[in-house]
Amino acid sequence: MLPELGEFALxxxxxxxxxxxxxxxxxPALGRARWQDSVVPAVAGQFVMVLTAVGCLVASFVNNDFxxxxxxENSNSALPLFYRVAALxxxxxxxxxxxxxxLACWTLAVAIGVARLRQxxxxxxxxxxxxxxxxxxxxxxxxxxxxxxxDPAAPDGRDLNPLLQDPALAAHPPILYTGYVGFAVAFAFxxxxxxxxKLDETWARLTRPWASAAWAFLTCGIALGSWWAYYDLGWGxxxxxxPVENASFMPWLVGxxxxxxxAATEKRGLFKSWTLLLAILAFSMSLLGTFLVRSGVxxxxxxxxxxxxxxxxxxxxxxxxxxxxxxxxAWRAPALRSKAGFEIVSRESFLLFNNILLVVAAAxxxxxxxxxxxxxxxxxxxxxxGPQYFGPMFLVSMLPLLALVSVGLHAKWKRGGVVEARRPxxxxxxxxxVVGLAVFVGAFADAxxxxxxxxxxxxxxxxxxxIDPLDRLRRGLSLSRAVLGMTVAHIGLGVFAIAxxxxxxxxxxxxxxxxxGESAPVGGYQFRFDKLESVDGxxxxxxxxxxxxxxxxxxxxxxxxxxxxxxxxGSVMTEASIAVKPTRNILVALxxxxxxxxxxxxxxxxxxxxxxxxxxxxxxxxxxLALSDRRYRTARVAAExxxxxGGSAAGTAVGEQGA
Amino acid sequence: MTPRRKRMTFVAGVVLGVAIAGGLALRAFxxxxxxxFDPSQIAAGEVPKGERFRLGGMVTKGSVExxxxxxxxxxxxxxxxxxxPVSYTGVLPDLFREGTGVVAHGRLxxxxxxxxxxxxxxxxxxxxxxxxxxxxxxxxxxVTRKLPDAS
Numbered sequence: 001m002l003p004e005l006g007e008f009a010l011x012x013x014x015x016x017x018x019x020x021x022x023x024x025x026x027x028p029a030l031g032r033a034r035w036q037d038s039v040v041p042a043v044a045g046q047f048v049m050v051l052t053a054v055g056c057l058v059a060s061f062v063n064n065d066f067x068x069x070x071x072x073e074n075s076n077s078a079l080p081l082f083y084r085v086a087a088l089x090x091x092x093x094x095x096x097x098x099x100x101x102x103l104a105c106w107t108l109a110v111a112i113g114v115a116r117l118r119q120x121x122x123x124x125x126x127x128x129x130x131x132x133x134x135x136x137x138x139x140x141x142x143x144x145x146x147x148x149x150x151d152p153a154a155p156d157g158r159d160l161n162p163l164l165q166d167p168a169l170a171a172h173p174p175i176l177y178t179g180y181v182g183f184a185v186a187f188a189f190x191x192x193x194x195x196x197x198k199l200d201e202t203w204a205r206l207t208r209p210w211a212s213a214a215w216a217f218l219t220c221g222i223a224l225g226s227w228w229a230y231y232d233l234g235w236g237x238x239x240x241x242x243p244v245e246n247a248s249f250m251p252w253l254v255g256x257x258x259x260x261x262x263a264a265t266e267k268r269g270l271f272k273s274w275t276l277l278l279a280i281l282a283f284s285m286s287l288l289g290t291f292l293v294r295s296g297v298x299x300x301x302x303x304x305x306x307x308x309x310x311x312x313x314x315x316x317x318x319x320x321x322x323x324x325x326x327x328x329x330a331w332r333a334p335a336l337r338s339k340a341g342f343e344i345v346s347r348e349s350f351l352l353f354n355n356i357l358l359v360v361a362a363a364x365x366x367x368x369x370x371x372x373x374x375x376x377x378x379x380x381x382x383x384x385x386g387p388q389y390f391g392p393m394f395l396v397s398m399l400p401l402l403a404l405v406s407v408g409l410h411a412k413w414k415r416g417g418v419v420e421a422r423r424p425x426x427x428x429x430x431x432x433x434v435v436g437l438a439v440f441v442g443a444f445a446d447a448x449x450x451x452x453x454x455x456x457x458x459x460x461x462x463x464x465x466x467i468d469p470l471d472r473l474r475r476g477l478s479l480s481r482a483v484l485g486m487t488v489a490h491i492g493l494g495v496f497a498i499a500x501x502x503x504x505x506x507x508x509x510x511x512x513x514x515x516x517g518e519s520a521p522v523g524g525y526q527f528r529f530d531k532l533e534s535v536d537g538x539x540x541x542x543x544x545x546x547x548x549x550x551x552x553x554x555x556x557x558x559x560x561x562x563x564x565x566x567x568x569x570g571s572v573m574t575e576a577s578i579a580v581k582p583t584r585n586i587l588v589a590l591x592x593x594x595x596x597x598x599x600x601x602x603x604x605x606x607x608x609x610x611x612x613x614x615x616x617x618x619x620x621x622x623x624x625l626a627l628s629d630r631r632y633r634t635a636r637v638a639a640e641x642x643x644x645x646g647g648s649a650a651g652t653a654v655g656e657q658g659a
Numbered sequence: 660m661t662p663r664r665k666r667m668t669f670v671a672g673v674v675l676g677v678a679i680a681g682g683l684a685l686r687a688f689x690x691x692x693x694x695x696f697d698p699s700q701i702a703a704g705e706v707p708k709g710e711r712f713r714l715g716g717m718v719t720k721g722s723v724e725x726x727x728x729x730x731x732x733x734x735x736x737x738x739x740x741x742x743x744p745v746s747y748t749g750v751l752p753d754l755f756r757e758g759t760g761v762v763a764h765g766r767l768x769x770x771x772x773x774x775x776x777x778x779x780x781x782x783x784x785x786x787x788x789x790x791x792x793x794x795x796x797x798x799x800x801x802v803t804r805k806l807p808d809a810s
Contacts, residue, residue, distance in 0.1 A: 360677060383694045389687050393684055
């Protein structure tokens with residue numbers, strides 16, 4: 001009964017999203033007041049329907065209703081309750097439902113947030129979101145219905161993939177998707193502004209907090225996924241440049257460019273058309289990512305759906321959405337002219353360079369991700385692109401970016417260069433170089449050039465971002481949340497640069513063969529195999545080892561890696577054991593019985609790895625701080641006033657200078 | 660400088676930067692792309708000498724050998740037409756089993772042994788790398804196509 005109710009609710013949601021899209025876009029265009037009035041009720045109704053559908057599927061999981069195919073394939077009566085709920089997004093159909101649910105949440109939040117804006121604009125934003133929602137609901141109902149019944153019902157479920165039975169992974173998809181889907185809001189604002197032809201600074205000011213929120217969620221989601229890969233995938237890898245990781249990373253890069261470009265548009269009315277383009281691109285990347293992940297066209301550790309009809313559907317949807325947005329852009333962009341100009345050395349130009357580098361980085365990631373597809377389609381051979389390509393390419397654009405941030409932070413808007421701030425810039429740079437060299441010479445001379453450079457740039461960035469806020473505090477000036485947020489996020493970036501370059505250079509990893517009582521050295525530590533015992537879990541059994549880690553004879557950690565065998569799917573899982581230290585993580589994974597009493601064991605020492613994820617968290621906190629700035633709370637009032645008093649035509653005027 | 664010249668310098672700088680990035684990307688790309696070959700392609704000598712590539716196929720049943728207590732393991736990868744001996748030192752992935760699909764990264768020695776530095780596993784135990792599946796399917800199709808001729 002419940003699954004049918006859920007499916008029915010989804011169909012109603014589809015109809016409501018169609019109404020929302022139609023009334024939202026046609027209403028203001030034709031000036032029908034009653035059409036416009038019905039958009040918000042449609043949004044609310046759709047939210048309730050989607051919530052009902054999600055509730056029905058969750059109930060089916062909780063009740064172990066194995067007559068529902070999706071439940072039977074992804075759950076089991078022995079599965080703990082927590083994972084039975086999280087199993088909702090354990091596979092393709094449920095993930096899509098989650099996507100739709102989060103879009104409904106964002107849409108509802110937007111409906112509340114823009115309620116006090118001019119109705120025509122608010123309604124258009126909701127209308128565009130309605131189009132997105134309609135597409136995904138149609139996709140779900142047509143190709144990926146999670147409520148399909150099994151006849152006869154399965155006696156028990158096939159269990160959730162053991163790799164997904166983990167708290168971090170339970171939280172990873174919702175947070176990541178919240179970020180993904182959040183860029184739909186910036187996209188909707190951009191489209192609404194273009195539909196209206198009123199592209200002044202108000203648009204940028206309205207969009208900024210939404211874009212920052214989406215960006216913060218995406219940052220957390222990516223970091224959580226990386227953390228999960230590190231400790232749960234079993235072998236200590238934390239980033240693989242896997243197509244699916246890239247799919248989440250590309251919107252992040254473009255989204256980062258977007259929030260910076262929005263700053264220039266809001267403050268100075270510059271880069272209007274570029275910002276619009278980025279808003280469209282960021283969401284296009286989200287959609288493209290969904291396409292890549294869901295269509296199974298790419299070889300990936302994540303790709304669970306390999307159904308061509310799904311791929312074609314998303315491709316068509318992608319073309320309609322992106323094509324539509326770009327047509328709109330082509331129609332409106334010629335009318336966009338910025339009044340303001342700026343000097344070559346000014347904050348604007350630094351933001352522009354930031355944007356170029358980020359977009360170049362996104363483009364190189366995109367190229368590497370799509371190359372196997374293109375090569376395959378053109379029969380040029382089956383190839384794969386790995387970290388050997390992505391790593392160096394990414395550095396090419398990111399290292400200059402780090403330096404640019406440190407300098408650009410001190411550039412004034414419009415003009416004025418950085419001459420006044422030359423002293424602090426040079427001093428912080430000097431400190432950075434000294435620290436980098438000290439680490440290089442003192443601790444890890446064998447590590448190659450990357451680490452001193454990364455550490456120098458990171459230290460420089462952190463110190464450089466602190467100059468201005470500290471100066472303000474010293475002079476007794478207040479610090480706005482926006483400035484504070486920016487500072488925090490940039491410090492996060494600095495920490496990230498230091499951490500990631502250290503991890504890349506100083507990781508020690510070795511596969512060793514040990515019998516009980518034997519030990520082997522890895523990276524200055526001794527790993528001693530103490531004993532082997534059997535383990536019993538609720539839905540698995542296996543063997544566990546005890547491995548002592550010693551440094552110069554002193555015990556550092558005792559680790560218990562396991563090799564688990566999950567009953568239902570018959571799969572074998574490696575549970576790594578990790579000792580978390582302030583400066584490094586020591587990871588041990590148990591391989592297999594090699595015979596002669598020996599086992600293969602992977603030992604890995606990664607310095608500062610935790611700071612990679614902490615840095616991402618700091619960046620996200622910065623984003624949240626920035627979006628909580630006072631002016632966004634008053635932005636709505638300001639926008640109202642502008643709308644009431646203005647009446648001026650579309651962002652007009654003369655010759656855009658600069659790019 | 661006039662505003663116009665300033666703008667042109669600016670644009671030229673940007674174009675130059677993008678061009679350098681693009682050039683580097685292409686270079687990195689050419690040097691770091693790994694191609695996929697199956698045992699039949701190797702037998703036909705299609706693999707460029709000394710190049711790192713990906714080998715895919717099925718692990719022949721009963722072919723996995725290791726001297727007890729050693730990390731070094733030997734097995735045979737087949738596409739049911741040709742075989743390639745593989746040698747690998749290290750921890751094998753959880754899903755590595757005889758009679759299932761496998762993808763290995765490595766190089767071919769002059770003796771025809773594939774020395775792998777990485778053996779890949781995937782999330783799903785039923786998962787077969789698409790290129791392996793396709794290569795096996797092609798082989799199968801060509802075998803069945805030949806059957807009528809033989810009879």
